[in-house]
Amino acid sequence: MSSSVSFLGTGAMGSALAGASATGGRTVTVWNRDRTKADDLAGVTVADSPADAIRASDVVVVCLLDHASVHAVLDPVAHAIRGRHVVxxxxxxxxxxxxxxxxxxxxxxxxxxxxxMAVPELIGTPAGEVLYSGSAEVFDAHRGLLESWCRAEYLGFDAGAAALYDLALLAGMYSMFAGFFHGAAMVGTAGVSATEFAGRATPWLQAMADSLTDFAAVVDAGDxxxxxxxxxxxxxxxxxxxxxxxxGVRTDLIDAVRALVLRQIDAGHGADGFARVIESFRGAA
Structure with missing residues (x-):
């Protein structure tokens, strides 16, 4: 296990991860394109360049905007990561x-x-979770570091597995939020506040979430x-x-849900249960 760690990117999430690492007693070096976003971090050393940050530690944590930004930062200093662990x-x-x-x-x-699977405020607490995939050696070597951020779960050697789960879970989350916003817009036309509606929607959605395991069993059985x-x-x-x-409320979201249902009805499956709409996502008409 390395007692030092370097971070490339100190936005909201990168700063939270770096801060939790420093709190855990590790030597932390950070770099950010806009240095002012790193200067206020306590207990860390701010590097002048990505190469300087990478050379400071054996493990390098990359927390940037997107795939393109990762290459934009790492490509010019690719030689520096040889022999290192990249998270x-x-x-x-x-x-x-x-x-x-x-x-x-x-x-x-x-x-x-x-x-x-966490917002920055949950880093450093057991309430958040990060899913990992790729090198088991890296996961095992730095498990203490990873668990200082929040719960850590290893999903296997396929480096794409964590991203697959991450985006799949976010698909459910965003769809739920969008459904709530649609409902809030509906009752809002009657003068009901979103806050009041949330008081009713939260227990209802929590109760309905218990149905997921039942739906999953139906899907897995194909019955x-x-x-x-x-x-x-x-x-x-x-x-x-x-x-x-x-x-007077737009129906874009519910139209999409209805299209999934009608696709299966039109294919002759109207008597089947709602779980069959997964076949609309799979493309099976």
Whole structure:
């Protein structure tokens, strides 16, 4: 385990990770393109360049904007990462994560990809989690560092696995938030505040979340016609569409949900349960 760690990128998340690392007693070096975003961090050394930051530690944590920015920062100093462990927690696609793993391996470095399932405020607490994939050697060597940030789970050698889970979980989160905003817009036309609506929506959505395991069992079994499921005919959200339009609320989100349902009804599966809409995502009509 290395007692020193370097960070490339000190935005909100990078700063939180660097701060938690310093609090845990490690020697922390940081670099950021806008140095003013790093100068206020306590207990760290601010490097003048990415190369200087990389040379300061055996493990380098990359927390930048996107895949392109990772290459923009690392390409000019690629020679410096030879022999080092690279932990990339920048949000990327699975394909981009795999490409970065190959790229670093060709440079003689070892790569671990991380999907951060937390907001900066949760770093340093057990409430957040980071999913990792790629080099097991890097994960094992620096597990103490990773767990100083929040809970750490290793998903296997495929460097794209963490990004896949990360983005899949975010798909569910953003869809839920968008559904709440649609509902808030609907009741807002009757003078109901979003805060009041949240008081009703939160316990309702939490209760409905318990149904996920039941839906998952149906999907894994492929038994969409099993008894006890509400059919797609009754799951058609046409009344939500009509009520929303009557209230002057745009129906983009519910139109998309309805299209998934109707695709399966039109294919002759209307008597099946709502879980069958997963086949609309898979492209099976």
């Amino acid at each position: 990339n927690v920048t949000t990327t696609t699975p394909a981009e994560a795999r490409a970065l793993a190959d790229w670093t391996r060709n440079l003689g470095a070892d790569y671990l990809d991380g999907g951060v 969409y016609g099993a008894a006890g499921q509400q059919s797609l005919y009754f799951s058609d959200p046409r009344y939500i569409v009509t009520a929303s339009r009557d209230a």
